[in-house]
Amino acid sequence: MKDFIWRLRMNYDIKSIKGTDINYYFICKRRAWMSIHTFYIIDKNQFIEHGNFLNNRNRKYGYHGIRIGHNEIDNLEIDTQGNYIVHEFKRGRKALEGDIFQVLHYIELLENEGFKVRYGVLHLLGANKIKIVEKTPELLSKLEKAYENINNLRNDKMPEPVKNYYCSHGCSYAFFCWG
Template structure:
């Protein structure tokens, strides 16, 4: 019997930001609760721009919005900023892929209301392959006895684990 760790859209989002964070989250290492700027839960909500909005759940995924446009099903993910757009794309592609596995074909849209920007995202065979690699890698990272070494990236400044990664002795 082999257990496959469920992978959520948030896991995908973090994986494309930082592999170390992926490990820390899988191991439920509590982020720094005291730093009010970097509270993980709050940051996710602010970043997702979904406070107070209902999410749509299907299996392990929670989507911001699902609607029909000209007979086509569209999954919309609303983000506060496009800074981490690659992660946002893969998170949305993951939703599209999960829906396809349930027999539902949809396209995606990333919305950045504060930047008045919108990006269309379509499922492709290449994206599916990349997602499969990511899911397998997320599970492998979770099994590692210690986290990958920290690497300084733009996200570190906002990351709830920054004290954990970068505090001087």
């Protein structure tokens, strides 16, 4: 595990990669590219409004927020032993790959800063369920690959649009990509 963290520090600074960049990377490379290059479409569509409402409504007293690099981790719980638990709220009914890796990214950030993290909790508000996110060698390997690819996106030209499920189900960039 320590070797993995050391390799991440040697290649690039993971603090410069936002949790949303990780999430977007698993949904749409074009959207990730736009986020990395700070190209945002702020249209406050109903999905964003609904997600913000649910996140604020479900924020628990006793959770803390922290900023690490370009990342803002809004919901951190500190247990009785002083360990941190990352909480991330999503409006959907199921855990998407990007959601899981966003939580893993936050865990890596905290551990690189010297915090002891037990696990992450993904709150799926649409299904009123939770998913526990823990580090495994397989997930960490995939996260490292995502870091490398996101770092490469910084220097690449904007990817071509690719239609997928999310294009017609809540993407703020759909009009930009498809007119």
